[in-house]
Amino acid sequence: MATVIRLTRMGRNKRPFYRIVVTDSRKRRDGGWIESIGYFNPLTQPSTIKYDQERLDYWKSVGAKMSERVKKITTK
Numbered sequence: 001m002a003t004v005i006r007l008t009r010m011g012r013n014k015r016p017f018y019r020i021v022v023t024d025s026r027k028r029r030d031g032g033w034i035e036s037i038g039y040f041n042p043l044t045q046p047s048t049i050k051y052d053q054e055r056l057d058y059w060k061s062v063g064a065k066m067s068e069r070v071k072k073i074t075t076k
Helices: 053-061 068-074
Strands: 003-012 015-024 035-041 048-051
Touching (some): 003 068, 035 053, 048 053, 048 068
Antiparallel strands (some): 003 015, 035 048
């Protein structure tokens, strides 16, 4: 199974809130996920991001690919 670390959208209309999740790459953006490892809120000033670095490193070590957006927000 090819796993990917990406964002899944939560929140209501025009008030997005994202979870950083590990999921099967064949599932849709908001489909089921294996594990939630953090969240990202772009509406706060500055943007709030919180994630478990240990779990992120674990999933990367077992072959999970990171989406471009997750790479960008976790390397700040």
